Amino acid sequence: MNQSIEILIFLGIISFLVGLLGGFVGLALGTIRLPIMLLIGINPKIAAGTNILVSSLSSFLGSLQHLKNKRVDIRVVLILGIPACIGAFFGGFLSSVAPENLLLIFAGLLVAWQGYEFIELGRKKSGNTMSDIFGSHLENSNGQFTSTRITLESLAGLSIGLLGGSVGLILGSIRLPAIIYILQIDPRKAAGSNLFIGFFIGIMGWIGHAYLKQVNYSLLLTMGLTGMVGSYIGAMFTGKVSLNKFVLILGIVLFIVGILLLIRPFTGD
Numbered sequence: 094m095n096q097s098i099e100i101l102i103f104l105g106i107i108s109f110l111v112g113l114l115g116g117f118v119g120l121a122l123g124t125i126r127l128p129i130m131l132l133i134g135i136n137p138k139i140a141a142g143t144n145i146l147v148s149s150l151s152s153f154l155g156s157l158q159h160l161k162n163k164r165v166d167i168r169v170v171l172i173l174g175i176p177a178c179i180g181a182f183f184g185g186f187l188s189s190v191a192p193e194n195l196l197l198i199f200a201g202l203l204v205a206w207q208g209y210e211f212i213e214l215g216r217k218k219s220g221n222t223m224s225d226i227f228g229s230h231l232e233n234s235n236g237q238f239t240s241t242r243i244t245l246e247s248l249a250g251l252s253i254g255l256l257g258g259s260v261g262l263i264l265g266s267i268r269l270p271a272i273i274y275i276l277q278i279d280p281r282k283a284a285g286s287n288l289f290i291g292f293f294i295g296i297m298g299w300i301g302h303a304y305l306k307q308v309n310y311s312l313l314l315t316m317g318l319t320g321m322v323g324s325y326i327g328a329m330f331t332g333k334v335s336l337n338k339f340v341l342i343l344g345i346v347l348f349i350v351g352i353l354l355l356i357r358p359f360t361g362d
Contacts, residue, residue, distance in 0.1 A: 112323025116155035119284025121148035142302030149295020155324030159285030177254035184258020185301020205351025211344025236278035258298035
């Protein structure tokens with residue numbers, strides 16, 4: 094289906110702005126783009142299939158900036174990323190039968206709760222170290238990669254990937270807190286690693302949607318390009334704010350994403 098020039102320009106601008114914020118906090122933020130696509134009348138299945146690859150492309154260019162600044166931990170990418178990609182691949186094929194509304198409400202509650210926690214941490218805690226904010230020594234932490242933590246992280250990645258692939262979202266908003274809390278790693282490294290993982294998850298989830306012909310390629314080209322540019326620029330600023338402000342902004346974004354997930358079942362088709 095073809096889109097008017099006005100819609101393409103509008104969604105291109107939206108994708109750039111979402112990419113700008115997403116690159117900064119280490120999230121693809123397809124959850125913000127998707128409701129906008131639905132509100133202007135794009136078929137929900139087409140919107141989901143297109144959105145997940147836009148998220149992937151945005152994640153790719155933003156993660157290059159994080160790689161440049163050494164905020165991507167390859168161990169996190171492998172431990173969480175591989176199971177998440179497997180889950181997203183199968184989730185994409187299950188998109189036509191998944192209980193989407195129930196899954197979105199569950200995901201929304203989880204993300205909104207986590208966002209609220211981060212807002213409280215960033216608002217109440219003074220100081221600029223991770224120990225000030227999280228109550229544990231995460232400043233420049235390389236993480237704790239015990240067998241138990243690795244197993245938990247891998248299971249989390251598989252579950253989140255399956256959920257995201259089925260509903261057309263990368264769901265980095267759920268993965269990111271899991272990386273921080275389970276692996277006890279510096280949140281800025283978690284943000285960079287999470288965005289890098291998002292690229293591969295988006296590709297795997299998109300395959301199923303493409304097979305089912307649930308992708309609009311004119312939207313994909315427009316939103317993908319502008320989202321990539323925005324994400325790359327946003328990632329430049331991740332290390333340039335105090336850590337408590339970063340966590341506060343991250344919490345606000347997560348809370349908004351959670352609310353959007355919660356209301357989507359009541360605003361879709």
